[in-house]
Amino acid sequence: MNEDKIDALPPGTALAWGQAPAPRRGPKPGYSLEQIVDAAIAQADAEGFAALTMPSIAKRLGVTANALYRYLSSKEELLVLVAEAAWGPPPEPPSGDWRAAVTAWAHALLERCRRHPWLIELPVRSAPTTPNLLGWLENFLDGMADSGLSTGDVVGCALLVDGWVRSTAALLRDVHASTPERVQAVSEFLRPRLEERGYSRVAAVVSGEAYGEDGVEDDDVEFGLGRILDGIEALIGRR
Incomplete structure (x- = not known):
């Protein structure tokens, strides 16, 4: 498949199928694409979706955020590869x-x-x-x-x-x-107020x-x- 047609694909599609772009000039990459994706998954597992940023992943790997763009063209491309690996x-x-x-x-x-x-x-x-x-x-x-x-x-x-x-x-x-303490506090707070309003059925559920x-x-x-x-x-x- 020629380069123009690959560029027309959704981000990350070609990479997910093992179709890597031509190597870019510069120092030899210190990580594989798989290692970057693994680091991104570990980052998200530890800190949630909001932590899936290029700077946070780069920090986990000990490189600069700009260095990640030797492997990936965009964050959107990374998210596609992360989804592919995490769903499995x-x-x-x-x-x-x-x-x-x-x-x-x-x-x-x-x-x-x-x-x-x-x-x-x-x-x-x-x-x-x-x-x-x-x-x-x-x-x-x-x-x-x-x-x-x-x-x-x-x-x-x-x-x-x-x-x-x-x-x-x-x-x-x-x-x-939600902690059990919070659930109990909410239940105790709502129960009398629901009964005051005549929401007897909801009060029974809350209780x-x-x-x-x-x-x-x-x-x-x-x-x-x-x-x-x-x-x-x-x-x-x-x-």
């Missing part, structure tokens, strides 16, 4: 029906988000173009291959489940960021376990995914 390859699909396959796919995505909570903050500016992310889509399409749905329907289901994973991961991250003294439980997570799968099953029945 998809797991092998389980044997069984489409429902088991989609459940395993969703749980695997959610596990990646729990391992790297900042992943859900990475901007999504286009359809996937990198090997691992396209592998996740292939995995989903393969799991739904015998469902009888059209490719368009299956892609729509993939977007739906992916959206559920991201919103659930954000909820889990935010809820678990009970459902409000989250123990955080979001696994059953809460499974409830949402189960309803999505029920909807897909109904769609399969209609088709």
Whole structure:
């Protein structure tokens, strides 16, 4: 593929497929691109998405921020490569029906988000173009291959489940960021005020376990995914 066509690709796409640009003049690079991406992931794991900056990554590596531009043309390119590496390859699909396959796919995505909570903050500016992310889509399409749905329907289901994973991961991250002391303080503060306003049903929720003294439980997570799968099953029945 010639240089002009590579330049027309979304940032990071060619690099993710191993198509590196021609070496630039200057001192021999002291790091590989993989080492820079690993350092970026370590930085984000330690300090969150806001720490994914060229200066902070350069500091972790012991180089100047300008030195990183010998490897990368932009921060956007770095973020694409970081997403590709952090999401990683998809797991092998389980044997069984489409429902088991989609459940395993969703749980695997959610596990990646729990391992790297900042992943859900990475901007999504286009359809996937990198090997691992396209592998996740292939995995989903393969799991739904015998469902009888059209490719368009299956892609729509993939977007739906992916959206559920991201919103659930954000909820889990935010809820678990609250300490038990804060949750209890909020509950005790709200309960009498809700009762004064006649919000008896909400007051009962706030007073009970459902409000989250123990955080979001696994059953809460499974409830949402189960309803999505029920909807897909109904769609399969209609088709």
